[in-house]
Amino acid sequence: MWSRAPGPSRRLPRRPEVTTDNPSRTPESTAFRTAIDVVRGVEPRIADAIGAEIEDQRASLKLIASENYASPAVLLAMGNWFSDKYAEGTIGRRFYAGCRNVDTVEAIAAEHARELFGAQHAYVQPHSGIDANLVAFWAVLAQRVELPALERAGVRQVNDLSEEDWERLRKALGDQRMLGMSLDAGGHLTHGFRPNISGKMFHQRSYGTDPETGLLDYDAVRAAAREFRPLILIAGYSAYPRRVNFRIMREIADEVGATLMVDMAHFAGLVAGKVLTGDFDPVPHAQIVTTTTHKSLRGPRGGMVLCDDSLADQVDRGCPMVLGGPLPHVMAAKAVALAEARQPAFQDYAQRVVDNAQSLADGLTRRGARLVTGGTDNHLVLLDVSGYGLTGRQAEGALLDAGIVTNRNAIPRDPNGAWYTSGIRLGTPALTTRGLTADGFDEVAELIDTVLSRTTPGTAKSGKPSKATYVLAEGVAKEVADRSADLLAKHPLYPQVDLG
Ligand SMILES: *Cc1c(COP(=O)(O)O)cnc(C)c1O
Numbered sequence: 001m002w003s004r005a006p007g008p009s010r011r012l013p014r015r016p017e018v019t020t021d022n023p024s025r026t027p028e029s030t031a032f033r034t035a036i037d038v039v040r041g042v043e044p045r046i047a048d049a050i051g052a053e054i055e056d057q058r059a060s061l062k063l064i065a066s067e068n069y070a071s072p073a074v075l076l077a078m079g080n081w082f083s084d085k086y087a088e089g090t091i092g093r094r095f096y097a098g099c100r101n102v103d104t105v106e107a108i109a110a111e112h113a114r115e116l117f118g119a120q121h122a123y124v125q126p127h128s129g130i131d132a133n134l135v136a137f138w139a140v141l142a143q144r145v146e147l148p149a150l151e152r153a154g155v156r157q158v159n160d161l162s163e164e165d166w167e168r169l170r171k172a173l174g175d176q177r178m179l180g181m182s183l184d185a186g187g188h189l190t191h192g193f194r195p196n197i198s199g200k201m202f203h204q205r206s207y208g209t210d211p212e213t214g215l216l217d218y219d220a221v222r223a224a225a226r227e228f229r230p231l232i233l234i235a236g237y238s239a240y241p242r243r244v245n246f247r248i249m250r251e252i253a254d255e256v257g258a259t260l261m262v263d264m265a266h267f268a269g270l271v272a273g274k275v276l277t278g279d280f281d282p283v284p285h286a287q288i289v290t291t292t293t294h295k296s297l298r299g300p301r302g303g304m305v306l307c308d309d310s311l312a313d314q315v316d317r318g319c320p321m322v323l324g325g326p327l328p329h330v331m332a333a334k335a336v337a338l339a340e341a342r343q344p345a346f347q348d349y350a351q352r353v354v355d356n357a358q359s360l361a362d363g364l365t366r367r368g369a370r371l372v373t374g375g376t377d378n379h380l381v382l383l384d385v386s387g388y389g390l391t392g393r394q395a396e397g398a399l400l401d402a403g404i405v406t407n408r409n410a411i412p413r414d415p416n417g418a419w420y421t422s423g424i425r426l427g428t429p430a431l432t433t434r435g436l437t438a439d440g441f442d443e444v445a446e447l448i449d450t451v452l453s454r455t456t457p458g459t460a461k462s463g464k465p466s467k468a469t470y471v472l473a474e475g476v477a478k479e480v481a482d483r484s485a486d487l488l489a490k491h492p493l494y495p496q497v498d499l500g
Pocket of ligand 1: 066127128129130188190236237238263264265266292302303
């Protein structure tokens with residue numbers, strides 16, 4: 001559950017746990033009920049949808065590795081008049097007047113981020129992980145391509161360049177190289193792949209994992225970097241179940257003159273919670289680190305950039321370079337979430353996330369399932385469902401029928417491609433917030449194995465086995481859904497919120 005002590009100081013007395021003996025009388029119940037009532041006065045269907053959403057979330061066994069449950073304090077910090085304020089620019093240097101309180105909020109969020117992660121600089125404006133990556137890309141491009149061009153031309157800003165020099169600079173900005181993890185090894189679309197704008201901005205090459213072990217092959221990364229000589233070496237993933245050694249990645253980047261950027265969107269909570277330390281903590285090794293704030297970090301939906309002082313000025317230009325006006329209400333919620341993450345209870349949470357992933361992996365392996373890389377040492381497990389004779393799409397559908405929410409995901413060299421896939425990605429951050437323990441995750445493994453062992457592919461119109469449709473044996477969906485409801489009932493979600 002969420003830690004409740006206020007602020008970052010460990011010396012402050014902890015507030016007493018709010019009793020949930022009578023949840024209808026907690027401040028959280030009053031706050032959310034009142035908010036929904038006020039909304040109901042204008043558009044009752046939206047009030048109903050908000051109420052229905054908490055019920056759906058309470059009822060589902062959520063194993064989506066990128067999702068979590070933010071605390072009531074984080075959620076409530078977002079619903080207020082900060083939403084009304086325009087605040088383009090950065091702390092103390094805004095293009096709009098009247099930003100005193102936004103400055104306060106942004107400065108506190110940035111301070112928490114710097115202290116929590118040990119970063120020289122933090123930029124808390126990005127609206128999402130994708131936006132954080134764009135800010136980081138353009139900061140590196142500005143520092144390494146634009147500034148040298150201005151210096152060569154003897155001018156201070158782009159507006160002072162001649163038409164000819166400007167055209168040359170525009171071409172140079174679009175002619176840079178990025179080396180990142182391949183999608184099927186667990187990399188992310190925003191790391192230079194064609195369907196994303198990053199792939200249109202950069203020449204991209206990717207590194208993969210060892211075909212035998214499924215593990216990141218640093219020698220192969222080094223060889224690719226030596227040959228390709230990228231401007232940016234990007235590390236980070238959304239579906240790789242192991243730790244990455246960022247000390248080695250930085251050595252490789254330095255050797256070829258690349259800037260090391262780490263996208264820790266998925267595992268920021270494990271860094272914040274001091275589970276990933278030393279060589280596995282990206283912050284001391286990378287020049288620039290990006291993240292989301294809503295995944296394992298358990299904050300509001302949003303993004304963030306951490307960097308060393310050399311890149312700070314360029315990063316602070318994120319708005320209006322690539323971002324629209326900041327969302328001050330979300331920055332307020334980021335500050336609250338980061339304050340929570342600085343509590344000792346968050347370190348305990350992060351450790352339990354990893355222990356629970358271990359238990360889930362062991363539970364699946366013991367029941368005969370095959371895992372990519374054979375296990376996990378972070379918050380996620382990548383299950384290869386081809387052993388059950390299914391595609392990822394079929395497995396995802398059958399599990400959902402039984403109330404288990406996951407997502408399909410390609411596995412390395414996936415024979416079924418990125419749409420049908422052969423994998424299911426499972427993550428423990430959300431259910432760990434609900435309080436599930438290692439034993440609970442062993443039961444989750446059993447439920448997953450039960451569903452998948454009793455699912456068979458459907459038949460396509462051609463008469464061949466379908467990659468999309470499936471048949472789940474009679475009664476299994478109900479049996480598993482009942483057992484999952486029993487498990488969830490032991491770990492109520494938002495126990496202090498009763499909407500009456
Ligand atoms: C989730 C994710 C993103 C994108 O985050 P959004 O907030 O959805 O934009 C970027 N990079 C990685 C590695 C991610 O896992």
